Amino acid sequence: VKAHNVCGPLGQDRQRELYEGRQTWRKREFLFRAGDPAGPVFKIITGIVAVAKRLPDGRRQILGFFYPGELCGYLETEGRYTYEGEAITDVWACSFSRARFKAFTAAHRDLAEIVSATLARKLESVSTHMTVVGQLSSVERAAAFLCELKAHYEERGLKGSTLALPMTRDDIGDYLGVRMETASRAFSVLKRLGIIDITDTAVIVTNSAGLAALARPIASHDA
Amino acid sequence: VKAHNVCGPLGQDRQRELYEGRQTWRKREFLFRAGDPAGPVFKIITGIVAVAKRLPDGRRQILGFFYPGELCGYLETEGRYTYEGEAITDVWACSFSRARFKAFTAAHRDLAEIVSATLARKLESVSTHMTVVGQLSSVERAAAFLCELKAHYEERGLKGSTLALPMTRDDIGDYLGVRMETASRAFSVLKRLGIIDITDTAVIVTNSAGLAALARPIASHDA
DNA sequence: CGGTTAGTTGAGTGCATTCAATCCCAGTGG
DNA sequence: CCACTGGGATTGAATGCACTCAACTAACCG
Numbered sequence: 001v002k003a004h005n006v007c008g009p010l011g012q013d014r015q016r017e018l019y020e021g022r023q024t025w026r027k028r029e030f031l032f033r034a035g036d037p038a039g040p041v042f043k044i045i046t047g048i049v050a051v052a053k054r055l056p057d058g059r060r061q062i063l064g065f066f067y068p069g070e071l072c073g074y075l076e077t078e079g080r081y082t083y084e085g086e087a088i089t090d091v092w093a094c095s096f097s098r099a100r101f102k103a104f105t106a107a108h109r110d111l112a113e114i115v116s117a118t119l120a121r122k123l124e125s126v127s128t129h130m131t132v133v134g135q136l137s138s139v140e141r142a143a144a145f146l147c148e149l150k151a152h153y154e155e156r157g158l159k160g161s162t163l164a165l166p167m168t169r170d171d172i173g174d175y176l177g178v179r180m181e182t183a184s185r186a187f188s189v190l191k192r193l194g195i196i197d198i199t200d201t202a203v204i205v206t207n208s209a210g211l212a213a214l215a216r217p218i219a220s221h222d223a
Numbered sequence: 224v225k226a227h228n229v230c231g232p233l234g235q236d237r238q239r240e241l242y243e244g245r246q247t248w249r250k251r252e253f254l255f256r257a258g259d260p261a262g263p264v265f266k267i268i269t270g271i272v273a274v275a276k277r278l279p280d281g282r283r284q285i286l287g288f289f290y291p292g293e294l295c296g297y298l299e300t301e302g303r304y305t306y307e308g309e310a311i312t313d314v315w316a317c318s319f320s321r322a323r324f325k326a327f328t329a330a331h332r333d334l335a336e337i338v339s340a341t342l343a344r345k346l347e348s349v350s351t352h353m354t355v356v357g358q359l360s361s362v363e364r365a366a367a368f369l370c371e372l373k374a375h376y377e378e379r380g381l382k383g384s385t386l387a388l389p390m391t392r393d394d395i396g397d398y399l400g401v402r403m404e405t406a407s408r409a410f411s412v413l414k415r416l417g418i419i420d421i422t423d424t425a426v427i428v429t430n431s432a433g434l435a436a437l438a439r440p441i442a443s444h445d446a
Numbered sequence: 447c448g449g450t451t452a453g454t455t456g457a458g459t460g461c462a463t464t465c466a467a468t469c470c471c472a473g474t475g476g
Numbered sequence: 477c478c479a480c481t482g483g484g485a486t487t488g489a490a491t492g493c494a495c496t497c498a499a500c501t502a503a504c505c506g
Contacts, residue, residue: 127306
């Protein structure tokens with residue numbers, strides 16, 4: 001995955017003021033864990049981070065996958081990270097001092113607005129995903145997931161029907177609120193329906209309209 | 224339900240500047256519908272509003288119940304309300320002009336911060352609820368719902384183990400991502416376990432610890 | 447007093463889960 | 477070079493939980 005749009009909502013110059021350091025994490029390492037004292041906010045340069053809430057008995061709900069250009073680790077509860085952030089692939093990210101980040105957004109009016117807008121967008125995407133998890137069947141959920149991924153890639157200028165799937169079936173399952181086996185079976189159904197092809201590390205959408213139809217209930221981008 | 228904390232995050236004086244009018248809605252009327260041109264933002268004085276996303280085939284995910292003192296209807300997509308807001312009980316609310324609301328928060332630095340904090344809190348509560356819907360069994364979900372309601376009432380100073388349930392089983396089901404009958408059965412199970420009593424319009428928590436244990440996975444307030 | 451709506455409960459079905467077996471591939475060491 | 481090993485993915489078989497459909501009750505309202 002390319003590393004463009006590294007600045008995101010912050011401008012280049014502003015980003016420099018907040019910059020604290022860069023770091024890499026290997027696949028399956030944690031950038032931060034729920035309950036740890038809230039340290040830096042992270043901006044992903046390359047790689048994918050899964051932000052999740054984990055239950056005492058080990059169950060895990062992945063709240064979102066975070067891609068290059070996105071900020072993660074900003075939510076805190078009583079001075080501690082609210083969720084955990086796990087590197088799904090090898091990750092390269094910038095750390096921003098949380099204190100400076102806060103002071104900075106407080107001081108710049110337009111930035112505060114951008115922060116609000118970003119939070120509102122996240123709130124909307126989480127709400128949409130809650131509808132996916134709460135209302136759709138497993139096959140519909142899988143379709144919705146692939147649609148979302150497709151839209152995500154296209155927004156970043158990566159046209160084409162081949163979607164890289166760096167996350168495991170386990171991750172996808174925990175994102176969609178089903179077991180890994182169910183996620184796998186759902187993909188198999190989509191393949192049997194002639195909607196996708198499955199290769200080793202990617203999915204090829206062969207019937208984009210059919211995919212959208214299955215995910216229709218959500219319809220985030222056919223307005 | 225009492226109408227205290229009517230100001231919420233805004234101060235009294237500020238609220239007056241934005242005030243546009245008061246209105247009442249009967250039970251089951253809509254304050255706003257998804258897709259309608261984004262009109263006012265609403266601040267609930269008395270009553271409860273269910274904010275929901277509805278799928279073309281009629282399925283509905285209730286994203287949250289909004290109580291007196293809370294703002295709703297602020298999320299918009301391309302100039303239209305993103306979700307629908309339905310009066311669960313008779314509702315009395317203030318309307319605030321969206322344009323003036325935006326201008327106002329943009330102009331006042333501290334207010335912008337409050338808006339961000341509010342959005343962040345909402346984001347967290349939606350994320351928690353996504354975990355409930357994605358990971359818990361129906362009985363656990365019911366327990367989590369009652370815990371949440373209990374905490375909500377207690378935050379507003381209403382001690383006591385009697386929880387008014389103004390919403391129907393249908394509403395509760397659509398909130399928890401199960402069918403109405405399943406919600407009803409889940410309550411019956413809790414009753415059979417000696418954890419709650421069910422009266423006509425309320426639930427009495429007879430074993431608060433037991434309830435919390437069932438909802439434990441979520442544990443939003445045992446830190 | 448009928449008509450309607452909310453809630454509960456039963457019976458049967460179906461979909462997702464659990465448990466287990468197999469396959470494939472990448473990495474490792476003989 | 478190839479056998480060995482471990483992790484991810486797929487698939488089968490059986491279970492169980494939630495869903496569907498339906499009956500019935502209780503409350504409310506005309």
